[in-house]
Amino acid sequence: MSEKLDRLVLEARRAADKRAEGYREKALKIYPWVCGRCARSFTHANLRELTVHHRDHNHDNNPPDGSNWELLCVYCHDNEHQRQLEATQGSVTGKQPGKAATHSPFAGLAGLLKKD
Template sequence: MLAAAQRERELRAQTYREKALKIYPWICGRCGREFTGKKLRDLTVHHKDHNHENNPPDGSNWELLCLYCHDNEHDRQSVADAYGELKPGEPQKGIATSNPFAALGALLEKKK
């Protein structure tokens, strides 16, 4: 059952990858590297909304990214997810509340 699901996912990925490669130039959308020949396998399809089920026929949810930029994009997204989404005016969570230099002025005055 797991193998069948994985095979189906790979087939679906090939389908939207084929479409994306027909729609877009073979250039990484982030770093601008061009891909041809055997190197084309290093160009991946990134889902802008991170939903692999959202594959509109016009390709509006896709962008071609090289392996490195694709990994970077997902790393950035996971960091953003870890911190949560801030609303305007909302204080950021996890900010340090201590001030290590609070008494520095008094210490410097004592030394004079």
């Protein structure tokens, strides 16, 4: 019975060590637990809501100094990826990011509603 317990404890420690080698755990050790965009602070109770964002959007680029990472809350992280997606789609469709729409769908409505 003791050998089985020792083996389980050893396996659990190895699994914990392996997880600690991941980039999220490294980033959480390097950086303060604060969202880099909205400055929301995190504790152990809500740490699951703090994510690691890859600045160059390459999840394989994980330098040991953390220079490609920033900690973002789930909301800011989703926003960042949405902005990146919109910028990418804009360049593919030929739209210029930041250019205002010029179409006014209700421009002729007054004339249509006017009774003769």
